[in-house]
Amino acid sequence: MSAVQTTSQDDTRKRGPLAEVFFSLLRSRTFLVGLAIVLFWVACALFGERFAPYDPLADDIINALAPPSREHWFGTDQIGRDVFSRVIVGSRDILTVAPLATLLATVAGTALGLLTGYFRGIVDDVVSRILEAFMAIPVVIVALLAIVALGTSKTTVIIVIGLSFAPIIARTVRSAVLAERELDYVAAAQLRHESALHTMFVEILPNVIPPILVETTVRLGYAIFAVATLSFMGFGIQPPSPDWGLSISSNYGMIGGGFWWTVLFDALAIASLVIGVNLAADGVHGAFND
C-alpha cells in the first residue's frame, strides 16, 4: 500500500520536469527539423503507395535504365522500375525493422542494466565481462555471424540487432542505477522489505527514464545505420522489397557505366533519414540535460 502511494507521489512530482522537457523539445530547432524529416519518411512508409506515380515493383524492360525525365523523375533501374516510386515506398521496411530492433534493445538492455547495477558483485562482474566481449567486435560483424547461422529474415534481423544493442543500453542504465541505488528512497524501499524486483522496476526504473530515452533515440539512429548496412550486404531486408540499401546493392555494380540515378536517390534517402533521427536524438539529449 505504502509503495503505491510513494510512486503516485513521485509521479506528481515528476510531471513538472517532464512537461518542461516537452516544452524545451518544442523550442529546440534541431529536434523539430529532425522530427520533420523522420515524420516525412514515416508518412511515405504509411501512405507512399497512394502518391507514388508508378507501382514500385512493376518492371518495364523496354524503359530500363532510362535517365531522369518528365515521365520518370528519378529515372528507372535495370529492369525498368520507377526509381522515384521505389524511393518513396522504400522507407517502409527499414522503418519497421529498425524501431522494433531498438525497442527490443531498450527492453532487454534496461532489464540487464537494472540487474547488474542493482546487484553489483558477482552478477555484475560476470554480465559486464560478457557484455564487454560482445562489444569488442563491431555490431555489423556480430550480426553477420548470427544471421548466417540463423538464416535471413526480418525477424532475425530485428532480434540480432536488438540483442547486439542491448549491452550498450545496459551500460548506460547500469551507471544510472549505480547512482540511484545510493539514494534514500531505495534504502527506504529496502527497509520496507520490498522485493528486489519491486525496488528495481517500480522504485528505480521511473527515475532512470531520462537516460534511457536519450539512449533509445540515439540507438534508433544506429539501428537504421545497421539495418541499411546489412541490407546493402544482402543479409538484411530481402528482395523484392524496394528497400534503399537493397536497391543500392543491386544497382551499384553499374555506376561505372554512368547510371548514377539508380543509386544516388536511395543513398540520399538513407542519409536524410539517418541525419533526421540523429538531429532528433540530439534534441532529446539537449532537452534532458539543460
Next chain:
Amino acid sequence: MQGVLAILSFFARRVSLSLITLFLLSIMVFLGGQVLPGNVGRAILGPFADQRAVDALNHTLGVDRPLLVQYWSWISNFVQGDMGTSYIFRSPVAPFVIDALGNSMKLAAVAFVLVVPIGILGGVIAALNLNRPLDRIISLGGLSVTVLPEFVTGIILILIFGVWLRWLPISAAWPRNAGFFTQLYYLILPSLPLFLVLFGYIARMARSGMIEALDSDYTRTAVLKGLPWRTVIWRHVLRNALLPTITVIATQTGYLIGGLVVIETLFRYQGIGSLIFTAARGKDFPMLESGILTIGIVYAVATLAADFLYSVLNPRIRLGSDQ
C-alpha cells in the same frame, strides 16, 4: 621504481581483462559458427544429399564430436596458428586471413594517416573558435558525416570523384605489380568514407578536450603569468587536451573494422572485411570464425596499446582505479 611497478601491475590487470574478453568472444564465435547452424554437413551438401554422405562429411569435419572437444581442438589449433580448413577453398584458412589482414591494414593506415592529424586539427580549430560559425560548421558537419553508413558516403563519393569528375578509380583492385604510389592512388577513394566516419569522432573529442583544457586553472595561470598565447596552447593546453583523444582513436579501430567490411565489399578490395563477407555468403564457417576472432584480437591489441600509451602519458591514471 614504484612508478614502473605501478605501470606493470596496471598493465598486467589490463592484459588479463583482455584475455578474458577474448576467451568469451571465442565462445560466442564458436557458438555462432559451430553450434547455431545445426547440421554443418547438411548445410554444405544441401537438403537433397544422402544422409550417409552428410554423416561422412560431418565425421571428416569433426563436427560430430562433443562440443567441448570441438571447442578445445578449434581454439588450441587457432592459438598455434592453425585456423582450420576452408569449406569452400579446401585449403588452410590462415594464409587467406593473413593476406587479407595485411591488405586491410594498408587501407586502414591510409585512412588513419589522413584522419588523425586532420581530425585533431579540426577539433582544435573548432574549440579555438568556440560557438562561432567555423565551430558550427566543423561540429555539425563532423557529426552529420559520422552518423552516415559507410556505403552511403562511399556511393556518393564514388559518384562525385569516380563517375562525374573521373579523378579516382572506382575500384580498389590495382593492376598487378603496382608500385607504392599507384596502390596509394587506388586506396584514396576507399579510405575517404572511413575518414569521414572517424573525422567526426576524433574532432569532437579533440574539441571537448580543448574546451576543458582552455577553461582550466593551469591555463589561466599560464596566461596570467604572461606566457605568449602560442606557448600556452602548445605547452599547456594541447598536451592535456589530446590525452582522451588517444583513447578514442584506439577504440575507433573496432568501428573502423566494421566499416572495412562494407567498404571492401563496395570497392572490391581483398581485405579481412571482404573475406568475412565472402565467407558469410558461402557459409564458410572456419573462415568466418577465424576472420572474426582475428578482428577481436586486433581490437584487443589496439585497446591495450591505447591504454598503455595513455598511462605512460598521463601519470594520474596509473595510480588510480582502472575504471
